Amino acid sequence: MSTEQLQAALAGEHAAVYAYGVVGAWTSGGDRDAATAAFDVHRARRDRITALLTDIGEDPVGPAGGYLLPVAVDGPETARALAATVESAASAVYADVVLAADGDADLRTTAARWQVDAAVRAALWSATTVAFPGAPELAAPLPSPSRS
Amino acid sequence: MAREKVGRVPSIARSEVSRRKLLVGLLGAPALGLLAACTNGNDGVPSPTATPEPDVDPAVIAAALARERNLISLYAAAPAEAAPALQPFVDRHRAHAAVLEQAAGGGATVGSSPAAPSAGLPPDLPAARAALALAETAAADAGIAALAPVSAQLARTLAAIASCESAHAALLRSA
Helix, strand or coil, X not given: CXXXXXXXXXXXXXXXXXXXXXXXXXXXXXXXXXXXXXXXXXXXXXXXXXXXXXXXXXXXXXXXXXXXXXXXXCCHHHHHHHHHHHHHHHHHHHHHHHHHCCCCXXXXXXXXXXXXXXXXXXXXXXXXXXXXXXXXHHHCCCCCCCCC | CCCCCCCCCCHHHHHCCCHHHHHHHHHCCCHXXXXXXXXXXXXXXXXXXXXXXXXXXXXXXXXXHHHHHXXXXXXXXXXHHHHHHHHHHHHHHHHHHHHHHHHCCCCHHHHHXXXXXXXXXXXXXXXHHHHHHHHHHHHHHHHHHHCCCCCHHHHHHHHHHHHHHHHHHHHHHHC
């Protein structure tokens, strides 16, 4: 089953909650509102996965003592970049749950919707997207004529 | 503030599968299921939930491919002034189609699944963008709806494509 991937998703949600605290501190206006709403979403996901793991007798991972942000935030622009990075990472952890939830259609579909949700927020923060959010290996170049 | 507000995907509200159902899904794979997951072979082990029908894959791939071709033809009908801005969207759909064609094994399915006739787009650019966004959302919803019974790798592919399409819809609406 996919408790390992759910734990990874939970760790990602802990990190996302932390990161959105930073994003919220460096943004204003519509971006601030979006950061607040995203913070709420990630906190709810965190709580839901925590409860889910607890209920099946797993020990849910807690938040890390501290986080090294993947983006050095020093203003609104880098704050948006951090938010986009967080959401890209979220789409990837849920893509892994999709793959691991073989035989559990409900979990697979829910994880896919959360992956979609993260990809949408990533796109809105970065004003672009990629062909396969969360599953970058699919974007590997197709077999092409070998270079000489 | 409404929770989930930022996820401007209409389907999110419906995504809230009750925890009970999730639990059933997880608990439905007790010790036996955990072991079975390791081998993933399930050889001869009847399982009420963990037996995806590999036979559904080709039809799901063909339908997904038809959706991609339909979207590509829809973008081709967009107002010319928008073409440069929309080209990356088209390129990503071509990438989706290429992966799906590979998944189909380059067999007869690929050539024999025509794109649905495109309805065309309004000439007015904002209206065209709105129509494209609707089509992207519809394709994403169809992909998500299709992924429950398919093989794990195809589910991953469909979920990633749906993620891109929903992102497209959001970008088209936010511009």
